[in-house]
Amino acid sequence: MTTTDTAAHTQPFQAEVSELLHLMVHSVYSETDIFLRELVSNASDACDKLRYEAIANPALLGEGDALKIRIAPNKAAGTLTIADNGIGMERQELIDHLGTIARSGTKAFVAKLKEAKDGLGLIGQFGVGFYSAFMVADKIIVISRRAGESDVWTWTSSGGSGFEIARAGEEDAGRVTRGTEIVLHLKDDAKKYLETYEIERIVGAYSDNILFPIELVPEEGEPRQINSASALWQRSKSELTAEDYKKAYQQIASAFDDPAMTLHYRAEGRYSYAVLLFAPSAKPFDLFEPSRKGRVKLYVRRVFITDDADLLPGYLRFIRGVVDSEDLPLNISREMLQNNPQLAQIR
Template sequence: MTVETLHFQAEVSKLLDIVVHALYSQKDIFLRELISNASDACDRLRYAAITEPALAEGDAAFKVRLVSDEAAGLLTIADNGIGMNRAELIENLGTIAHSGTRRFAEALAAQNGKPDAKKALSLIGQFGVGFYSAFMVADRVDVISRKAGETEGWKWSSDGAGDFTVEPFDGAPRGTRIVLTLKDDAKEYLKPEALRRIVKTYSDHIDLPVVLADGEKEETVNTASALWARPKCEVTPEQYAEFYHHVGHAFDDPWLTVHMHAEGAIEYSGLVFVPTERPFDLFDPDRKQRLKLYVRRVFITDDCEGLVPSYLRFLKGVVDTPDLPLNVSRETLQDNPLVRKIGRGLVSRVLAEIGKTAEDKEKYAEFWEAFGAVLKEGIYEDFERRATLLDLCRFQSSLKDGWIGLADYLAEMPEGQEHIYYLTGDSAEALKANPQIEGFTAKGVNVLLLTDAIDEFWTAMAPPYKDRKFASVGGAGADLARIKGAAADETAPEAEKPEDDKPRADIAALATMMKTALGDEVTEVKPSSRLTSSPVCLVSGDAGVSLHLERLLKAHNRTGAHAARVLEINPGHPVIAALARRAADGADIADAAWLLLDQARIVEGEPVADAAAFSRRLTAMMEKGLF
């Protein structure tokens, strides 16, 4: 078979240019990434060999070897792990993060120009492309690999300029050997003292030997012990950070580190991290968790669905237990009762540790902005921990800047308020300007502004928080009469004042005429108790989906659900009062009714139903006012 030349994805060339130029001051990390990948390869073979011992025959002492050839300018990083065949070389090395390449490029473009090293590192960590850091120090990268259980070896080669070649390679040992032809300004990485320094700094925690080979002599340069098995008092913050970089293939620092050991009915150890940066695939439909499960320090799987719930899929780290059999099937792990017990203890501990950090409002805001939307999925899915999750939740609101918790919300409720009010929409800024909250603002009632898609679902399932139920402001039956806000008497609309127990006859007649003009576009037109400065607002009926949820479903081609639309009119607004007088005199108010409905639609973030008719009516109304 001849040498085959293939092309990187278009965006890969751009990435390689960034890696080479933007990360110049962070060159040491190339070795950390390659050693981390080698360690993962050995872990995977160690697990596979439990059920197929023949895969590891002849070389069962797993290790990573560093070989320096100063005369030729070559640095080799070799492992005797699982290895790769031709298809895997092309898939893993010719495609960045598989489906993530385009999203990486989009994230890069959003930075408006060339990113600095810190931002670029963060992006590269999110997209799982640490292998390409080798091109920071190498003019050429050759990867020679033979997959365990197969006889044919392969060689992948590239200079990082846009193409790579793949060809058969005879005599390749099992595992992967990466040969770097170092650049002239990177020859320092050929010196043993430089390699020792980098390994001790970044890879000392790797749970297999990293050896520096010099001819027949081999020197182990790392501690080679499982960091999670050490006592917490023996582990430094720097070691925790580097283990996080290794296990999560991340470049940011952990926001939270949870190091635990549980004994009793079941024994397990865990070293779990909450990232600072949001992974690019956090909202991938698969919602896979990222924790690695070990049994007696032998890697089992990084896809143990029953270990933690999907709303904690941002967690990274390791869980190790001696109580599972080494030959446990990955397929049976989800239904294993021991795994479920470990998961319950792990989740409780992690949520408790996250809660402890909430006292530092600035730090907690970083976590919430990155992962709050995911954590709220648990209110919808995890019946057992809903109360705990509600305590952890933070919200934007109509009367306060920044984030507010539910405990603070309850403490500031005015007399007569019985519910926790919320409004869903696309952005907090748009919701603050929504007429639906005007009456609440006038009475000093804070409204939670919910802008995540999951908010439409968990609010319908959430239990009362300290005996206070959640209630949507968007519901047509919102009642403000019982709330005794400080400014209620001065700012309440006319129809809401005590003497207006019943709607005025002229307003009721106007509502009837508007409903007749609008037909089936709305289910009802009625006087509002919520409006103070706007003439109209559009709300959903007491039952069914909200207006925002209807828009979300339409955006995902789910057109079956329709909100019952109610147009509320403000009896105290001059426009509505004038229309009521004209209607009483027998004037036609149809055009005005349609203009008001379209105005309400625009405020809700919806397009007008008929743009041409809207333009015609608006022009005619302006002509009447100007001439």
């Protein structure tokens, strides 16, 4: 199949995705706010990835707008749009990322979701947040242009057995100059998410500490930023409350429980870095899986590097959090962190 073909092509979902979508669409959850948190988190990741790739290839950033996330409700059309100007996706990436679940444990997730009274926590644990949008939308359109590419692609699905991939029309291609735009056609019982106060409430609760500005684009009035966009771990402990730490933990870890323990400090000296780590109060589903990896995010000067840097010993792989270095070389980061006496209290 060549990329010069302009016709839409229908493709089936991976078997596990089809079953997952069936559960998402037909289940009644006590809380559906999760979808916006997950889509905003994905948009933030896309901006992080662009900043990282732009270290080696600055041309990817071009001369466009500063990295940000936009949320635009449209009551007349019944749509909610979440857009970012991050890394974007090409055709095959749309298929791979939105049509399959590559992470191991998908079958276990589906089984647990069937058993659970409410699957919100499981969604965060298994990294299938995009599909939570089908709880509130009966149709989703994703328009994306990868940074540095000329082609713009549209991914469309109604949550059935498959999805369509096609080249974007002229209007969409002109609007999405880089990044990804997700248009949710909301179900009748989810129209409350078109209200600006609902959007602000959810962003304030779950996404206030996202590092990129989240801009609300109301149907009337001027766009405005609705999050603080600050790196909480770079702030002084004296400025923060227990509620601040709880929100940061839930946002960083995609969790709904409270942190059982918080460790926050700055190291100054030959190398400088900030550490914000949390121990969950709820036992992770795969706590005793030998293949389970850590989930501590590594930043360098607020630029996301990886969430798989293996910064802590294997027996601490349930810990969640962030390490943000000003000048810490990656080749010695693990040794320094593991030998740091301030980590001894959680070993």
